[in-house]
Amino acid sequence: MKITKKLIYILVCSFFIYSCNPAKEDQENDLTRINQEVLNNSQAYSNLEKITTDIGHRLTGSENGKKAEQYTYDLFKSYGFDNVQFHEFEVEAWSRDTVSLSVNEEEIPEVVSLGHSPVSVDVTAEILDVGNGLRADFEANKEQVKDKIALVYIGLLPDSEEGLNNIHRSEKTALAIEYGAKGIMIINQVPGGVLLTGTASVTGKLIDIPAVCITYEKGIELKSELKEGEKLNAHITMKNNSDMIKSRNVIATLEGSELKNENILVGGHLDSWDLSTGAIDNGIGIAAILDMARTFKALDIQPKRNIQFVMFMGEEQGLLGSKAMVAQLKKSNTLQNVRYMMNIDMSGNPKGYNASGREEMMNLFENIGDKIQAVDSTYANENANRAGLHSDHQSFMMEGVPVVGLVGQLDRKVYDFYHSNGDDFELVNESHLKNTVRFGSMFLLELANTDTIPAQSLTFEQTKKFMIDQGLREELELGNEWRWGE
Numbered sequence: 001m002k003i004t005k006k007l008i009y010i011l012v013c014s015f016f017i018y019s020c021n022p023a024k025e026d027q028e029n030d031l032t033r034i035n036q037e038v039l040n041n042s043q044a045y046s047n048l049e050k051i052t053t054d055i056g057h058r059l060t061g062s063e064n065g066k067k068a069e070q071y072t073y074d075l076f077k078s079y080g081f082d083n084v085q086f087h088e089f090e091v092e093a094w095s096r097d098t099v100s101l102s103v104n105e106e107e108i109p110e111v112v113s114l115g116h117s118p119v120s121v122d123v124t125a126e127i128l129d130v131g132n133g134l135r136a137d138f139e140a141n142k143e144q145v146k147d148k149i150a151l152v153y154i155g156l157l158p159d160s161e162e163g164l165n166n167i168h169r170s171e172k173t174a175l176a177i178e179y180g181a182k183g184i185m186i187i188n189q190v191p192g193g194v195l196l197t198g199t200a201s202v203t204g205k206l207i208d209i210p211a212v213c214i215t216y217e218k219g220i221e222l223k224s225e226l227k228e229g230e231k232l233n234a235h236i237t238m239k240n241n242s243d244m245i246k247s248r249n250v251i252a253t254l255e256g257s258e259l260k261n262e263n264i265l266v267g268g269h270l271d272s273w274d275l276s277t278g279a280i281d282n283g284i285g286i287a288a289i290l291d292m293a294r295t296f297k298a299l300d301i302q303p304k305r306n307i308q309f310v311m312f313m314g315e316e317q318g319l320l321g322s323k324a325m326v327a328q329l330k331k332s333n334t335l336q337n338v339r340y341m342m343n344i345d346m347s348g349n350p351k352g353y354n355a356s357g358r359e360e361m362m363n364l365f366e367n368i369g370d371k372i373q374a375v376d377s378t379y380a381n382e383n384a385n386r387a388g389l390h391s392d393h394q395s396f397m398m399e400g401v402p403v404v405g406l407v408g409q410l411d412r413k414v415y416d417f418y419h420s421n422g423d424d425f426e427l428v429n430e431s432h433l434k435n436t437v438r439f440g441s442m443f444l445l446e447l448a449n450t451d452t453i454p455a456q457s458l459t460f461e462q463t464k465k466f467m468i469d470q471g472l473r474e475e476l477e478l479g480n481e482w483r484w485g486e
Contacts, residue, residue: 030301031375031442037295038438044291045430047075048284052277052425060271060314060321061093061245068270069248072311075290076252080297087249089324092205094317096197096274097239101185101212103127103232108218112275112421113238114169114186114211115199115317120239121210125149125182127232129223132156133172133186134164138179146180149234151222154196154213155189165471168390171478173200173211183210183236187219190416197273198419202479204318210236249321250311254296254303256448262305264448266292266342266440267322267392269315276423280414284428285344286311288436295441303448305339312392315345322392326399338401339453342444343393346418347408349432350439351380354405356397357387357470360454361404368446372439379439382407387470389479398481400458400466404447406440460484 051058051071058068069086076084099113126148131137133152138145156166169186176184188196193215200211214222226232250270256262268285272278293309295301314320329335352369355361362385369381384407393403410432417423447453458466464484467473476482 029375030299030445031371033299034295034301034441034445035375035438037299038291038434038441041298042291042434042437043294044287044433044437045428047290048279048287048428048433049425051287052279052283056277057274058270058272058278059095059274060247060317061095061243062274065247065271065313069250069311069313072250072270072286072290076250076293076309079294081252081254081293083253083255085251087251087325087328088246089249089321090244090246091314091317091320091324092242093245093247093314094206095241097241099212099238100236101214102235103222105235108214110193110195110215110218112195112197112213113240114173114197114213116201116205116207117210117212117238117240118206118208119242122237123149123183123210124233124235127151127185127222127226127234129226130176132160132164132166133175134167135175138175142179145176147182149183149185149236150176150181151185151187151219151226152176153187153189153219167475167478169198170200170202171475173207173209174202174478177208181209183234184212185219185234186211186213187223188213188216190420191216193217194416194420194422195275196419197275199317201318204320206242210238212236247313247321249313249325252293252309254293254307254309256304256306257302258304260306261337262339263308263337264303264305264340264342264444265308265310265338265396266344266444267310267312268344269313269321269392270311271313271316271321272423273316273419275419275421277425278423279425279428280423281346281418282315282344283425284348284433284436285346288344288348288433288440291437292441292444295437301445303445305448307444307448315392319392319395322395326395330399335399335401336457338396340447340455341393341396341401341403342447343391343403343405344436344440345391345405347406347410348436349409349429350406350436351409352383352407353443354384354386354407356393356403356405357385357466358402358455359385361402364450364454368443371446372442375442376438387466387472389472389475398463398483400460400463402455402457406436
């Protein structure tokens with residue numbers, strides 16, 4: 001009988017000691033748990049393969065686009081998110097139909113129309129080489145470019161003077177229109193017959209002239225012929241579609257434990273162009289964000305602030321989804337709840353994070369990086385601090401919201417297929433994708449849990465100064481986005 005009592009006493013004490021001490025897994029550092037969960041159970045690569053295989057391209061307004069919206073909504077639900085919403089918006093969307101190009105009556109089969117070109121085009125005009133297509137190039141040819149078809153390089157030509165800053169293809173097109181060109185032919189900078197698409201509109205509306213992309217090889221050939229004094233006439237015909245459509249952002253919210261009126265938003269664009277399956281732009285971004293959301297739920301992690309995982313539609317056609325979300329947040333007077341916006345767009349395998357012009361965040365980023373390095377010493381913790389445009393973070397940055405992006409280190413070859421007919425799943429590196437999920441999740445959790453976020457939202461006038469200081473005024477003016485007057 002004494003043995004039985006002693007045994008019962010031991011069992012009771014053991015249970016008490018066990019219940020008063022968290023299980024070993026609960027004692028582990030959350031960053032370590034995230035690391036192991038992603039390494040062992042990540043679904044990012046397999047999800048991306050399904051998206052690119054079963055759905056394919058995700059052009060905004062297309063049936064494929066709608067399938068992608070539903071697919072990601074259902075995935076968030078399957079991961080255990082109760083608060084998943086469609087944010088519907090109505091916009092004018094563009095899609096290509098047919099295009100043809102001939103030079104001196106010789107058909108050029110390797111050509112693709114650029115976004116927001118007119119619905120119907122039949123133009124014949126002489127070709128004029130306008131170099132890099134910067135304002136200085138157009139200004140130097142201002143007497144000749146009127147009623148010509150401008151031939152411009154999409155990047156900066158190898159023999160360009162040092163210190164030049166390139167501009168977006170849409171801004172080169174805007175300059176062509178400003179100087180009276182009848183069309184624009186943009187030369188891709190990637191050899192091997194690669195064709196590139198994308199919007200040539202700075203506003204997301206139809207442009208007044210046709211814009212096409214031709215291969216590097218054909219472009220260099222035409223430049224050579226023009227340099228030798230040959231007169232070249234181009235004939236461009238195309239049909240396109242422009243219709244009002246409804247599209248949907250997808251938003252999944254992980255509720256915070258303390259600061260329930262503060263949101264950390266991590267987003268990427270779900271849409272893609274239709275020349276291929278958009279595996280890099282931006283399949284790797286959305287696959288990473290989806291798996292970051294899965295990881296938080298799988299580990300039952302609840303940060304101090306709310307985290308919102310967002311799939312934006314319409315980015316490729318003018319940041320349409322993020323602009324619509326910002327407009328809705330302003331209307332509901334809740335934009336101030338967005339404490340930070342993290343954007344993942346065609347970037348990955350991070351070695352650090354870009355504070356996007358907010359110097360006051362650099363020490364925090366360094367400290368977060370030290371914690372990530374303690375888990376995995378391969379993380380370089382090399383951060384940057386330069387603001388840029390032309391992705392969904394811009395919609396928030398224009399309202400003074402602090403934004404952050406990845407300092408990526410993907411293989412150089414993947415960028416050769418940007419917006420191209422070769423952007424397919426074969427380009428994706430599974431280890432790099434896991435690194436995006438691992439390091440991105442760790443960074444996101446630390447940002448959401450920090451007691452004080454140094455960067456505050458800027459006022460209207462502070463945002464104006466910020467844009468000027470970051471050297472973005474000219475680009476914004478070309479894009480009709482400058483809203484501060486003189």
